[in-house]
Amino acid sequence: MILTKHEEDMLNGIYGDGLRRAMKIIIGLGKIGNATHLIDVKSAHISGVSYSNIGDEGLEFLEELASLNVKVKVPTTLNPCGIDLIKWRLMGVDDEYYNKQAKIIKAYEALGVKATCTCTPYLYDNIPMRKDHIAWAESSAVIYANTFIKAYTNKESGISALASALTGKTAYYGLHNDRKRKPEIAVKANFKVKGALEFSVLGYFTGRVSGERIPLILEAYPKTIPEKKQFSAGLSASGSVGMALFRRRGNMETVDFDRDMFKDVIDELSVEDDFSILFLGCPHLCLEEIEEIARMVKGRKIVRGKEVWLCTSKSAYIQAFNNGFIKVIEDAGLKVFIDTCLIVSPVKIKHTIGTNAMKTAHYIRSLHNINVKIAEAMALLREVLE
Amino acid sequence: MKLKGRIISEGEARGEALVSSKPLSFYGDIDKASGLIIGRDSDIYGHTVTNKILILPYTRGSTVSAWVIYALKKRNLSPKAILLWRTADPVIASGCLISSIPLIDMVKPKPQLYIRSGDEVEVLSTGEIII
Numbered sequence: 001m002i003l004t005k006h007e008e009d010m011l012n013g014i015y016g017d018g019l020r021r022a023m024k025i026i027i028g029l030g031k032i033g034n035a036t037h038l039i040d041v042k043s044a045h046i047s048g049v050s051y052s053n054i055g056d057e058g059l060e061f062l063e064e065l066a067s068l069n070v071k072v073k074v075p076t077t078l079n080p081c082g083i084d085l086i087k088w089r090l091m092g093v094d095d096e097y098y099n100k101q102a103k104i105i106k107a108y109e110a111l112g113v114k115a116t117c118t119c120t121p122y123l124y125d126n127i128p129m130r131k132d133h134i135a136w137a138e139s140s141a142v143i144y145a146n147t148f149i150k151a152y153t154n155k156e157s158g159i160s161a162l163a164s165a166l167t168g169k170t171a172y173y174g175l176h177n178d179r180k181r182k183p184e185i186a187v188k189a190n191f192k193v194k195g196a197l198e199f200s201v202l203g204y205f206t207g208r209v210s211g212e213r214i215p216l217i218l219e220a221y222p223k224t225i226p227e228k229k230q231f232s233a234g235l236s237a238s239g240s241v242g243m244a245l246f247r248r249r250g251n252m253e254t255v256d257f258d259r260d261m262f263k264d265v266i267d268e269l270s271v272e273d274d275f276s277i278l279f280l281g282c283p284h285l286c287l288e289e290i291e292e293i294a295r296m297v298k299g300r301k302i303v304r305g306k307e308v309w310l311c312t313s314k315s316a317y318i319q320a321f322n323n324g325f326i327k328v329i330e331d332a333g334l335k336v337f338i339d340t341c342l343i344v345s346p347v348k349i350k351h352t353i354g355t356n357a358m359k360t361a362h363y364i365r366s367l368h369n370i371n372v373k374i375a376e377a378m379a380l381l382r383e384v385l386e
Numbered sequence: 387m388k389l390k391g392r393i394i395s396e397g398e399a400r401g402e403a404l405v406s407s408k409p410l411s412f413y414g415d416i417d418k419a420s421g422l423i424i425g426r427d428s429d430i431y432g433h434t435v436t437n438k439i440l441i442l443p444y445t446r447g448s449t450v451s452a453w454v455i456y457a458l459k460k461r462n463l464s465p466k467a468i469l470l471w472r473t474a475d476p477v478i479a480s481g482c483l484i485s486s487i488p489l490i491d492m493v494k495p496k497p498q499l500y501i502r503s504g505d506e507v508e509v510l511s512t513g514e515i516i517i
């Protein structure tokens with residue numbers, strides 16, 4: 001691998017041990033990808049934030065790194081952590097967990113990371129431009145950035161994204177290279193795909209058939225932000241690719257996606273008729289979705305025995321708050337949490353979950369062994385209102 | 387006998403080999419509190435990875451695996467080095483790189499044919515492995 005003088009100096013520890021270690025990670029991963037050189041990145045997004053995921057060892061690693069006095073070189077955001085850092089008591093989380101989680105966030109802040117914890121950094125907090133090379137973890141955000149913004153990023157791990165944030169570099173391989181961003185299998189929609197749930201299922205179906213191949217989607221295109229983020233999250237849950245393409249035609253192996261397949265995918269995971277907790281916000285709700293929910297629940301109440309959890313980013317929350325949506329929603333008895341997500345929280349889920357996201361359905365079943373009901377967000381919400 | 391591979395995480399080590407013909411996930415297959423292999427499907431189930439030269443075809447698993455490797459290292463329960471005869475994935479690479487554990491991938495000829503568990507093995511900083 002060819003390195004510039006500056007990169008060599010970082011690797012040799014001229015700028016301290018923190019940068020030396022970060023550089024070793026970038027170069028080690030670059031070797032695996034057969035990279036020829038390194039490139040500059042414009043931003044980073046780090047996963048591995050929840051104490052439930054990284055534990056005491058992750059915390060120890062971050063604190064050790066922060067003590068080396070290194071700072072990120074590019075704008076860097078975080079994935080959801082285990083709790084709402086303000087309303088954590090409302091989640092039923094204990095003090096010890098809060099203290100550990102707060103220390104993790106503090107260590108990231110000491111490294112210069114913007115401590116906003118969201119899986120939708122591309123909406124408000126860390127917006128890439130077309131053709132920007134970036135180093136992002138969180139596979140749904142990676143797919144969104146590559147597919148809908150046309151930025152360039154590989155599917156990084158939390159560790160490699162942090163190394164890129166500190167050095168401002170990543171190795172040039174994989175999806176940074178235009179020649180590697182070519183589809184190898186097509187999925188053709190045989191009906192008019194519309195709405196967040198249908199795009200979630202299309203993404204999930206696509207990931208299953210494409211596996212490690214970049215998919216090309218024919219005859220369907222998500223227009224709204226909720227449709228785009230649901231497609232990205234669905235694809236990230238079942239596939240291992242970092243992007244998809246949408247075009248009018250393509251000459252390659254093609255798999256059809258029809259109404260029956262759509263129903264089959266839902267029926268396979270949606271095994272409950274009822275649910276106790278409705279969880280919306282995977283990926284984090286955008287302002288438009290919060291507004292839609294507020295309109296729906298205005299002046300009404302959640303029925304006794306049911307709960308509704310909404311998860312969103314701090315930025316969407318502040319805008320929704322200023323528009324009066326949060327008050328309307330909380331008055332109706334729904335809970336709104338920021339900086340977190342049910343999946344990465346320590347909350348022990350004992351009851352069935354209602355969801356409009358295939359990603360939630362996938363992980364609630366595999367990680368928590370809990371059954372789900374899948375339907376459109378507004379249909380689920382209607383079921384829990386008096 | 388000398389084998390050679392590609393250095394992903396540099397370093398030297400000398401110790402007893404632990405060889406498996408199956409891929410392993412550090413998250414789920416290894417107990418980070420003891421260093422024991424707890425994955426029932428593994429052909430080295432019940433063995434410890436501690437202070438071993440761990441030799442595998444390749445590894446599986448999500449990013450959490452990287453933190454398990456780091457946890458093992460911090461508790462002095464980690465392998466001394468990891469050798470793979472196929473390609474390393476970014477997760478094992480990240481884990482070994484943050485933990486300063488030597489990782490050599492694409493080792494040729496296939497070590498499974500020449501090394502048995504219990505053999506004394508030396509890993510050199512050049513990516514060579516001496517049996």
